[in-house]
Amino acid sequence: MKWSMWILALLITVGVHAQTQQDKIREAEMQRQANRQMQTDRQIDSVALLINQQNYAAAEAKIISILKTVRSVPSDLTFYLGKNSYYLAKYKQSVDWLNKYIQLKGTAGQFSQEAIDLKAKAEVELLKEKQVEVQQAAQLLSKDFEIDCGPTGKVVCPVCNGSTVVIKKTYLGETYKTCAYCNHTGALTCEEYNKLLKGQLTVGSR
Numbered sequence: 001m002k003w004s005m006w007i008l009a010l011l012i013t014v015g016v017h018a019q020t021q022q023d024k025i026r027e028a029e030m031q032r033q034a035n036r037q038m039q040t041d042r043q044i045d046s047v048a049l050l051i052n053q054q055n056y057a058a059a060e061a062k063i064i065s066i067l068k069t070v071r072s073v074p075s076d077l078t079f080y081l082g083k084n085s086y087y088l089a090k091y092k093q094s095v096d097w098l099n100k101y102i103q104l105k106g107t108a109g110q111f112s113q114e115a116i117d118l119k120a121k122a123e124v125e126l127l128k129e130k131q132v133e134v135q136q137a138a139q140l141l142s143k144d145f146e147i148d149c150g151p152t153g154k155v156v157c158p159v160c161n162g163s164t165v166v167i168k169k170t171y172l173g174e175t176y177k178t179c180a181y182c183n184h185t186g187a188l189t190c191e192e193y194n195k196l197l198k199g200q201l202t203v204g205s206r
């Protein structure tokens with residue numbers, strides 16, 4: 001009777017001990033997570049501060065370092081990333097991240113209104129950029145014009161440089177082929193020349 005009581009007491013002690021050990025591990029893990037969360041929050045606060053100080057490049061560097069450490073991007077960080085990108089004139093990136101914040105928080109988030117306003121501004125800038133791109137694409141290019149070849153109406157064939165022969169380098173060495181464009185003359189008519197510039201003079205089109 002006495003022995004069995006002892007054993008029972010011992011088992012209970014061991015059991016309780018194991019229980020507290022598990023609790024301790026769980027507690028420590030929760031503590032670690034809370035610490036990590038706190039650290040991330042602090043870093044996000046410092047991003048906000050850098051943005052307020054208009055130190056956008058430093059803010060971006062900080063954001064990138066946070067992105068490397070977090071398993072998922074906190075919603076506040078999506079906002080700051082979108083906001084900071086706007087001030088860095090990275091409008092596409094700005095719209096992208098502000099959209100994320102708005103999707104996550106709707107209109108009820110702490111920064112929702114600012115996100116919506118900034119996104120609208122970023123979209124305007126993005127549109128301007130696209131228009132500039134279109135304008136840049138619409139440059140004056142010679143291929144869009146008819147070129148006057150002068151009174152002879154002939155131009156030295158630019159494909160064979162007037163030699164009527166085109167040299168092709170293959171793994172067997174150089175091979176010589178008759179120029180397919182100028183028909184053994186080494187010259188093009190002005191019409192052919194203009195077609196060639198536009199990419200419309202195809203072999204055998206004459």
Ligand SMILES: [Zn+2]
Nearest residue numbers: 157160179182
């Ligand atoms: Zn030729």
